[in-house]
Amino acid sequence: MTEPLTHIGKSFQRIDGVDKVTGRARFAPDLRFDHMLHAGLIRSPHAHARVLRIDTASALQLPGVKAVSTIFEVPKVIQYWFFLRTEKKKKEIFLYDDIVRFIGDPVLAIAAVDEKTLEHALSLVRVDYEPLAAIHDPEKALTETGVCLHKKGNIAFRVEKAFGNVEQGFKAADIIVENTYHTSKQKHASLEPIATCIANFESSGKLTVHSSTQLPHWSQHYLAEIMGLPLNRVRVIKPFTGGAFGGRCGLIHGLEAMCSVLSKKTLRPVRMSFSREEDFCATESRHPMIIRMKTGVSRDGVLVANEAEILSDTGAYGTHYIGVLADCLSTGVGLYAIPNYKFSGTAVYTNTSMAGALRGYGNPQMNFAQESQMDILADKLGMDPLALRVKNYRKAGEMDPVLNERILSNGLEECLEKGAAASGWEEKRSRKLQPEFISDGSIKKSPIKKGIGLSIMLHGTGAARALPDPGSAFLMINSDGTVNLHTAAADEGQGSRTVLAQVAAEILGVEFESISVSETDTDITPLDCGTHGSRQAYCGGLTVRDAALDAKKKMLTHAGNVLKVKPDALKIEKGLIFETAHPANAISIKDLMQRLQIQDMGLCTQIMGSASGIAPAMPGYYGAVFAEVEVNTETGEIKVVKLTSAFDVGKAINPEMVKGQIVGGGVMGIGFALTEGLIRKDGHILNPGFTDYRLLRSCDAPPVEAIIVESNEPTGPFGAKGIGEGCMVNVASAIANAVFHATGVRLTNLCMTPEAVLKGLKP
Template sequence: MLRHTTHWVTKPANRVDGPDKANGKAKYAGDYRVPGQLATRALRSPIPHARILRIDTSAALKVPGVLAVITSDDFVDHGRFGFPVADNFILAYQKVRYVGEGIAIVAAVDAEAAEAGVRAIELDLEALPVIEDMEQALLPDAPIIPDVVTEGSKHGQPNICLTQIVRNGDPEPIIDASPVQLDQTYATPFQEHAYLEPEAVLSIPNPDGSVIIYACDQSPFNNRGVAAAVLGLPQDKVRVIQAIVGGSFGGKDEVVYQMSAQTAKLALLTNRPVSMVFSREESIMVSYKRDASQIRIRLGADRDGTLQAARVEAWLDGGAYSAETVLTAWRAAMHLAGAYKYQAVKGDVHVLYTNNNYSSAFRGFGNTEAVACIEQAIDEIAEQVEIDPIDLRLKNIIGKGDQTMTGATLNQEVGLRACLEWVRQKSDWDRKRREFPLQNKGRRYQKGIGVACYFHGMGLGGEGTDFANATVAIERDNSVTLTNGLTDYGTGARTVFTLIAADVLGARPERIKVLLTDTETAIDSGPTVASRASVVGGNATRVAVEKIAQLLTFAAANLLQCAPAQILRDKEAFIGPDEEPVDFDTVVNHARKLGYVLSAHGRWQLPVIHWDFAKGTGTPYVGYTFGAAIVEVTVHSGTGRVQADRIWAAHDIGKVLFPEGAYGQLYGGITQGLGYGLMEEVEFNHGYIHNVNFDDYIIPTAMDVPPIEATFIEAPFHLGPYGAKNVAEPSMLGVAPALANAVYHATGKRIRELPLTPERVLLGHALHNDDHGDNSRQWLGYGKGLGNVRVI
C-alpha cells in the first residue's frame, strides 16, 4: 500500500504544534494552574560527598503552611532506581554524592512556606573525601562512591562502573609495525543541555489512590515505570502525561523521574496537586550532564595515508551515578575509531564514578565525544603523511559492503563520500587550504579551515529491542486521531507522524491530530531516545494507518462497484474506473455503513541484531547515518579568540520527510556543536559547579552562529519510512572537531582539549576559575547560613 508519489511527506509543511507555540498558548508543565496546588522546595546537599547521619523533619512539619515532607524513607526500597545499573535514588539514601543532590522535599501552600520548611529540617552530614576528577577516582585509597558492586570491583577498581569494549582483531602489532603512527590523548568537557525550559512537573492525586503526573519528560513510559515501582503502586495507578516539552536533547529523563516520583508521593500524602518547577540554577546544579571524557587514540597508517589499525581507550566521567553513561559508553565504543576501514580495531571505554554531579544522555550519546577526538587524530595523521585531510578521509572512509571499525559489514547505501565532496566544493576548500597559511604570515587575524566527518549508528542498536506502537482512529466528525508511544519534545516527531498518516491515508494533515503522549492512551514503546522517532515511530504510524487505508479502499470499491485494485487515490479523492472522484468523507461514511471498525493499532520493530557485550563483537546497529562538516575560522593571535566565520554541512539522513523540521534539526545541532567546540564547559571546582546560570554558562547566541550552508544527501534507507533515516543527534557531531582542525590550520596549535576557549588557544591550557564554587554555594544558601544543616 506504500504510495510512490507523496502529497504531504517531503513537501513544505507547518509544524503541527507551531501555531500554539508562536501564539503563547502552548502549555508547558510549569504553566498549569490548578486549584489547591502546592509548591515545593528541596533540601539539597551543600557538599559533594557525605554520609547522612540524621534527618529530622518534625520541625519542618510544624512550619505554618507546610503540609508534608518526604525523604528516601517514603519510597519502596528507599527509592532506588536506575537502568541498567540501579545505583541512584529518588532522594539521597544514607549518602549524598554530589552538590545539590536532593535529600528532602517540602510541600507547602506557597514557595515561601516551603522554603521555611526546608530551613527547619535538621540534617547532620559527615563529610567524606571528595573525588574531584577521574585520576582521583582511580587512586588506590580513593573512597568508593557507588553502593553497588561494580565490574571494576573485581579488578580492585570499585570506582570503575564498567568497561564497554570492541574487539575486532589485534591492532597493537599492526600499529607497532606501521611506518606512520599516532599516540595522542584528547579531552572533551562536561556539557549542559541548557534546554530553555527548566524542568517542571505537576502531580494530581485521584480519589482512588492513583495519581496523574504532567511532566516535561522524554520518555513517559519509563517515567511511569520508575514512579510506580518506588511508590509501590501498580502501573495502572500511575498515569504520566507528557506536557509540551521545552527542549530536552537527552536531558529530561532521570532528573524528571525523580521530580515525578517526589511530587506524586507528596500529592498522594497531602491529597493536593503538587507542582515542582526548577529555577535555572537548580536545573544546572541538579540535572545531569554530558560526560567529560579523555580518549587516548593510537593509530597506525601507511605512508600513502591508508589507515591500518586503531587502539582506543576512553575514560568517561560518569559522576556520582551511572545513569545512562553505561550505554553512552557502549555507543562511544562502537564509534571510537570513526567511519574508516581498518584491519583491526580494539577499543575500551571505562565509566568512572566521581563526585561531579552525574552524567547521562545528551545528543550524540557518546559518539559526540568519540567524533570530537578521532577526527582530530585523523587530521594529525594527514599532516604526518602530508596528504590533504579530505583526500585522506576519502581514501579511508567506509562504503557499501565494507567492514566498519567493529567488524560488521555495511549493507546499505552510503552517502559519506558525497557529503565530503559537497562540503569540499561548496566551501572552496582546496583554495583556502592553500592560501590561508600564506595570507596569515605576520597577521594578527589568522584564518583557518577544517573538516570532520562521521558515521552514527541508527536507533538503539545492541542496547535493546527497538520498537514502537501507534494507534489511529477516525472520529465521528471524520477527523483522525493518532497516538504514538514515542514522543515529541520539540523535535517535530508529531509533525512527521501527521505527514506520514496524511500520505498513507490520503487525508489532509489538518484532519489529523497526534495526541501528546499519555500512558493511558498510547502504547508503551520504550524510551524516546537515539533519534529513533521518525524511523521507528514513523513506521509504526504507517503500519497502523495502512490498515485503515485498506478498509477505506474496500469501502470505496463497494461504493463504486469495482475491485479494490481499481481504486486510485489523489489526495483525498478516491477514483474508480469511471474516473468519477468520491471524496474522503463520503467513503468514510460508507465504510461506517458497511460496519467497518475505523481504528487500528500498528507495531513496528527494527530487525533484531546481536551484539556480544562480553566479547565486544557482533552487529551493533542495523544501519548508519553519515555526514561531513567544514568550519572556517578567524583566530585573533593576541587574544586567542576563535570566531567561526562560516559552516558547511552535508548529512546523509536518507529521505527527508519534513524539510523545515530536518533543516531546523541540522542548524540546531550544528549550533550545539559550535557551543561544544568553542565555549561550553560545565566547570567543577571541588565538586561545585561554577557556572550555574546563563551569565556564566555561555551558549551560542544569534551573534555567535555564522552563516550555515547545509544540504541533505538522501541516500535511501530500505528500512525507513519512505527511505528516511534520522537526523537529531548526528547533526551536531562534526562541528567541534572541524573547529579544532580549523584552529590548527590557522595557528599551527593542536589543542586536543575542548572547548577552544581563548585561554586554551593562547596558552595551550585552561585557566580554571578556582572560586571554590561560590555560585553554587550562594544558591545553596551558604551566605545566609544553611538552616539546620550541620556538617561534621
C-alpha cells in the same frame, strides 16, 4: 514508491507552530491545578557525606506545610537502563540509603501550600552530616581505595573489545600518532528549564503525572515500580516541551517520584520545578572524558590500526554510562574500515553531579579524538584530509562489525563533495600562506589567521540493536474523513508530530490538515520508547506508516465492497478513493466513513489502524562539517566564521525542519567546542547560570549552511533515517582542525580556550 510523493519532502509548517509563537502552548511550568501544593528540596551542601539526622519538626509545625519525604522513602533512580527488563536490574535501579554523593544531592522534599511557605519551611529543616572524603578527579577514582562512592567501588563499568589484531596492525603502520584528549562537562541548557512535574494521586488510587519527560512510558514504568501501582493506574502526560537534548530521559532525577510520594501523602496535586541553578548544579550533563587514542596508517593513507582508551566520568550516580561508552564504541569502530581496532572504556564515579544522555551520547567526545587524529595523520601524510576520509570510510555494502549489520545507505561521499563545494574547501585549504595584509601603518602583520577544517561522523538511528526500543501508533478515521493519530512519539520541540502527520497523510491519501496528532499521554497513546537516539522520524515514521497502511487496507476493503471492485484496484488521492482504471468509479473517504459509521446501521464501524514493534535496523546517518575560523594570534581568540554542514538523512520528510536541526546542532557544537562547560572546584559548580555558562546567543552564532543529502535508507519510512544528534557531533573536531590549519596549533582539550591557543603559539 514510484508514485510522486504528495506529503513527503515538503516543508509543512509545524502543527504546533502558531500555538508556540502566540504563547498559547502550555508547557509543564505553566500548569496549575486546584489545591496544588508546591514542593522543593533540601540538597546536600557536601560533596560526600553521611546523613546522620534529619530534623523536620519545626518545619512541620509551620502552618501550610503539608508533607515531608526524605531520601529514606524516595529512591534515587540511579539506573535508567533496559526498561526494567529483569528482576535483577530492578533491584539495582532504586537506591535508598543515607549517603549524599554530590553537592546538590537531594536529601528531602517538602510540600507546602505556596512557594513562600515552602521556602520558609526549607529554612527550618536541620540536617546533620558526617562529611566523607570526596573524589573529584576521575583518574583518582581509578586508583583511590580509601574512598568508595558505591558498594561495588568507584568503577561503574568496564568494557573491552578488539577487532583484528591491533599489535600486528601497528607493526604494519608507517605513521603512528598517539594523543590524549579531554572533553568538558556540557549541559543541555534547553530553553525550558529541565525539570517540572505535577503529580496528582487521587483517592481512587490513580496517579496522574504531568512531566516534561522525553520518555513518558519509561517514566510510567518506573513510577509504577516505585509507587507499587499497576501500570493502568499510572498516567504520564507530557505537555509541550521546550527542548530536551537527552536531559529528560525517564524520570528527571527522581523528580516525578518525589512529587508522587508527596501527593500520595496529601492526596493533593504536588508541583516541583527545578530552578535554572538547580538544573546546572544538580542534573545530568555530558560525560567528561579522557580519551587516549593511537592511530596507525600506511604510507598510502590506509588506516591499519586504532586503539582507544576512554576514561568516562559518570559523576555521583550512573545512569547512561554503559550506553554512552557503547556509543563511543559503535561510532568509533563504525565510521572507518580499520581492520584492527582495540577499544577499552571505563566509567568511574566521582563526587560531582551525574552525567547522562546529551545529544550525541558519547559520540561528540569520541569524534573529537578520532577526527583530530585523522587531521594529524593527513598532515603527516601530506594528504588532503578529505581524500583521507574518502579512502577509509566504511561504505554502503560493507558490514558494521559492532552492530553486525550491513550498511545499506551511506551518503558520506556526497556530503563531502557538496560541503567542499559550498565551503570553497579546495581554494581555502590551499591558501598555505596566511594573508599577511599590512595594517594601516605598514607596521605589522594582521594578527588574524584564517583556517578551514573538516570532519565527518556516523551516528546510529534509534536503538533497535541495543535496548528494548518499542514504537507504536494507532489512528482512527472519523465519519467526516478526518484522522486522529495517536502516538507517544514525544515531541520535544524537534517537530516529530508534524513529520508523523506527513507520513500518515502520504499513506492515507488525505490532506495534511486532515490529520490531528494526539498529545503524549500514556492513558491514550500506546507504548513508545519516547524520544532519544534520533529515532522519531525513523522509528516513529515506520510505526505511523504501518498503522496508516493497516487503516488504508481496511478502508479499501470496504470501499471495494461499495465500488464493486477488488481493493487492490483502488487508489486514494486527496481524500478520494477511486478505481485506478476507471477514475469515475469513486467515493470520498468522508462518504465512505459516513456510510460505515452512521448510515449503514448494520455496520456502525470505525476504521482504525495500528502498528507496534521494534524497528528492523538502526541505520547509521552520516555528515561532514566544514568549519572556517579566524584565530587572533595576539589574544588567542577563536572566531567561527562559518559552518557548512552536509548531512545524509536518508530522505528529508520535512526539509526545513531538517535544516533547523542542522543549524541548531551546529550552534550547539560550537558551544561544545569553545564556550560551554561547567567549571568545577572541589565539587562546586562555579558557573551555574547563563552569565558564565556561556551558551552561544543568536548574535554570537555564525552562518550555518545546511546541506541535505538523501541516500534513501531501504529500511526507513520513505527512505528516512535520523538527524537530531549527529549534526552537533563533529563540529568541535572540525573547528579544532580549522584552528590547526590557521595556526599550526593542535588543541586537544575542550573547551578550546584562547589561553591554550597562545600557549600553543609560543615556541
